[in-house]
Amino acid sequence: MDEPPAADRGLVALKWLVIVLIATSIAGIVAIVALFWTRLPRPAPPLPAGIALPDGTRVEAFTRGRGFLAVVTDAGEILILDPGGRRVTQRIVIETDGE
Incomplete structure (x- = not known):
C-alpha cells in the first residue's frame, strides 16, 4: 500500500484534533x-404564617435552621422558636462590649 501524501496526513491529524476538542467541550x-444541578439550592420549606413573640419584642433579624427558627431582638437576645413559630424554646442573651 502506498502511504498517503503529507497533506492528507495533516488533515487526518487535524480531524482527530477537532474530534478531541469537541469531546472535551461536551x-x-x-x-x-x-x-x-447539585449546587443550586433547592426550594426552601415554607415559612409559618406567623410567629408568636413575647409582647413588646421588636425583631432585628430572622433566620431558619434545621428544626428551628431564630429571631434576634432589639433587646439583645436571640429567641429560638419551634419550627412552627408558636413556642419559644430557648433564649440566648447577647453580651456586648458596650458598643
Whole structure:
C-alpha cells in the first residue's frame, strides 16, 4: 500500500484534533450542568404564617435552621422558636462590649 501524501496526513491529524476538542467541550458542558444541578439550592420549606413573640419584642433579624427558627431582638437576645413559630424554646442573651 502506498502511504498517503503529507497533506492528507495533516488533515487526518487535524480531524482527530477537532474530534478531541469537541469531546472535551461536551464533557466540560456536562460537568458544568452537573455542578449547577447539585449546587443550586433547592426550594426552601415554607415559612409559618406567623410567629408568636413575647409582647413588646421588636425583631432585628430572622433566620431558619434545621428544626428551628431564630429571631434576634432589639433587646439583645436571640429567641429560638419551634419550627412552627408558636413556642419559644430557648433564649440566648447577647453580651456586648458596650458598643
